[in-house]
Amino acid sequence: MWFDEAGEVLEMFRSSFPLSFLFFVPILIILSPVSPANAAQEFSVFRMQQYDLQGVSYGSKNSLINMEARPIDAKMLTRRCVVARLREVTMPKFRDLLTQNAGGLVILLPEDFNSLTEEEKVHLKGLERDLLSEETVLPVYFAYETPGLGEIYDDIRRGNSGDQAPTAWEALLGAATANGFQMSVTGAQSKSLPDFQVTNIQGRLSGKGIEEQLPTVVIVAHYDATGVAPALAFGADSNGSGVIALMELARLFAKLYTNSRTHAKYNLVFLLSGGGKFNYQGTKKWIEDNMEAADGNLLVDVAYVMCLDTIGNGDTLNLHVSKPPREDSSGASFLENLEEVTKTHFPDVQFKMVHKKINLADEMLAWEHERFSIKRLPAFTLSRLDTYKTSDRGTILDTRGSIDVARLGLNIQVIAEGLARHIYNLSGQGHFKLFTEGLNVQESVHAAWMDFLTNQSRAAQLLAKDSPVLATLEETFTRYLKDVKKTHVKADKRDPEFLFYNGAVYSMNAYNVKPAVFDLFLAGAIGSYLAVVYIFAQNFYRVYQMLRQYIGNSKVKAS
Numbered sequence: 330m331w332f333d334e335a336g337e338v339l340e341m342f343r344s345s346f347p348l349s350f351l352f353f354v355p356i357l358i359i360l361s362p363v364s365p366a367n368a369a370q371e372f373s374v375f376r377m378q379q380y381d382l383q384g385v386s387y388g389s390k391n392s393l394i395n396m397e398a399r400p401i402d403a404k405m406l407t408r409r410c411v412v413a414r415l416r417e418v419t420m421p422k423f424r425d426l427l428t429q430n431a432g433g434l435v436i437l438l439p440e441d442f443n444s445l446t447e448e449e450k451v452h453l454k455g456l457e458r459d460l461l462s463e464e465t466v467l468p469v470y471f472a473y474e475t476p477g478l479g480e481i482y483d484d485i486r487r488g489n490s491g492d493q494a495p496t497a498w499e500a501l502l503g504a505a506t507a508n509g510f511q512m513s514v515t516g517a518q519s520k521s522l523p524d525f526q527v528t529n530i531q532g533r534l535s536g537k538g539i540e541e542q543l544p545t546v547v548i549v550a551h552y553d554a555t556g557v558a559p560a561l562a563f564g565a566d567s568n569g570s571g572v573i574a575l576m577e578l579a580r581l582f583a584k585l586y587t588n589s590r591t592h593a594k595y596n597l598v599f600l601l602s603g604g605g606k607f608n609y610q611g612t613k614k615w616i617e618d619n620m621e622a623a624d625g626n627l628l629v630d631v632a633y634v635m636c637l638d639t640i641g642n643g644d645t646l647n648l649h650v651s652k653p654p655r656e657d658s659s660g661a662s663f664l665e666n667l668e669e670v671t672k673t674h675f676p677d678v679q680f681k682m683v684h685k686k687i688n689l690a691d692e693m694l695a696w697e698h699e700r701f702s703i704k705r706l707p708a709f710t711l712s713r714l715d716t717y718k719t720s721d722r723g724t725i726l727d728t729r730g731s732i733d734v735a736r737l738g739l740n741i742q743v744i745a746e747g748l749a750r751h752i753y754n755l756s757g758q759g760h761f762k763l764f765t766e767g768l769n770v771q772e773s774v775h776a777a778w779m780d781f782l783t784n785q786s787r788a789a790q791l792l793a794k795d796s797p798v799l800a801t802l803e804e805t806f807t808r809y810l811k812d813v814k815k816t817h818v819k820a821d822k823r824d825p826e827f828l829f830y831n832g833a834v835y836s837m838n839a840y841n842v843k844p845a846v847f848d849l850f851l852a853g854a855i856g857s858y859l860a861v862v863y864i865f866a867q868n869f870y871r872v873y874q875m876l877r878q879y880i881g882n883s884k885v886k887a888s
Contacts, residue, residue: 372475374514375835376559385692388461395513398410414474420459423459423460435512450726470558471561488509488510509843513840520832526818526819529816529817531600531813545631549601550575551609552605552792555723559786559790562725564727565729565731567639567723572802576778593753595752632660633709634706634707636696636697638711640713640740641734644736648680650684650698652702653682654707660707698710738775742769742770789829
């Protein structure tokens with residue numbers, strides 16, 4: 330009979346009640362609806378830019394977060410980490426966070442930028458520009474909104490529902506039952522990198538004849554990228570497209586220069602400059618070094634300097650100049666050749682010259698060619714952009730998916746044909762095309778280069794002098810050019826023109842926690858539970874006697 334078995338169980342509890350009661354603890358844990366694996370989640374976050382340029386600080390100077398999470402529309406944000414989706418973050422709300430002394434901000438980005446509408450893309454570009462316009466003490470991070478992070482975000486919003494409760498009791502009850510999250514960044518506070526070196530890579534093709542007596546064409550492109558977060562700066566168009574165009578020109582003209590019949594009487598110098606997004610620090614140092622060089626000055630007889638910047642999209646090609654070239658100059662000849670090439674062979678390419686004077690009062694130069702123009706060297710920049718003010722030159726939206734490889738190849742071919750017509754004196758040759766068949770541009774190579782350059786961030790502070798990206802670019806230069814070498818730029822420690830900081834990628838942990846008011850409810854529940862257990866333990870003999878009597882009566886009736 331089950332009465333006998335029940336009696337044995339009761340006898341077991343009676344003989345050792347405190348120990349036997351622990352039998353229920355693992356059962357309660359197993360039956361609990363909360364999974365211990367979901368109590369904490371770890372994910373990568375990308376820290377906002379931090380750098381100093383010409384004595385002015387930009388970006389977020391703090392990096393540590395260890396505080397409770399709140400949505401951006403919460404009433405109380407002091408010493409709280411705000412978690413918000415991209416569309417929720419505006420500059421007025423950001424300034425409100427600063428006013429309330431918020432402890433941190435995590436902005437959730439979509440995993441696929443192609444899912445953003447044009448309005449959302451404009452919003453993100455504007456937000457990037459405004460956030461980087463000044464220094465802030467608020468730690469700001471960006472993270473891709475994975476399904477797990479989406480659930481955390483939803484839980485944070487639900488946990489804040491008590492702020493809108495109609496009564497105080499409902500608000501208190503809602504706060505006690507809600508799930509909260511403690512956001513914590515693992516790692517050390519960011520530190521400056523005073524010994525960081527920016528790298529330039531140069532190579533040359535010597536013209537036919539006495540090299541020192543030949544004019545020189547300098548082709549320049551900066552290789553670094555920028556965005557609101559260094560680790561998310563892939564720079565596909567700005568300036569991955571410029572790098573690819575320069576590499577392709579080096580390949581094409583290297584083939585021509587190896588043949589005595591097509592060896593032009595021009596020296597070609599190719600420069601991949603570093604620190605382009607930081608007022609062209611690499612270019613500035615390279616010009617100074619060559620101007621001051623006692624021998625081997627590459628800038629003695631420069632026909633013109635051609636800078637390549639953002640040409641991987643669109644149907645326009647603009648020649649930006651600080652001063653229109655004289656009619657009898659090499660720059661004017663190159664301009665005429667480009668106009669002729671586009672009209673004859675590429676009528677769908679809209680080509681024009683854009684004139685903008687250098688404003689020395691501005692802290693930042695508009696285009697890379699201005700570094701040369703300041704030194705009175707004839708220079709210009711070729712870009713699909715018609716103004717330097719566009720945010721397309723410094724955004725995390727500049728990814729591989731934004732590039733039209735076919736359009737990039739077309740722009741490269743236009744530039745190559747225009748350059749060839751000038752240095753080979755082929756002006757007025759009508760429908761003649763030099764780069765055809767075996768000398769044609771290779772879109773498959775462009776696509777491979779673009780995949781490589783956008784496979785990792787190319788923010789200047791993440792490209793050390795031994796970076797694989799720089800090593801690959803140098804190796805490719807060595808394949809096509811001569812006298813290839815790297816030069817390094819280090820900021821003056823006493824009065825640095827630029828200063829970078831470490832800490833671009835961090836790990837953040839979201840710990841599932843209950844709010845402080847939950848401890849009050851929990852303490853009351855535990856106290857009530859212990860009181861019941863104590864009373865039950867003190868009167869257990871009575872319960873036991875009642876059960877024995879009930880079981881005995883049941884046996885008599887059964888017999």
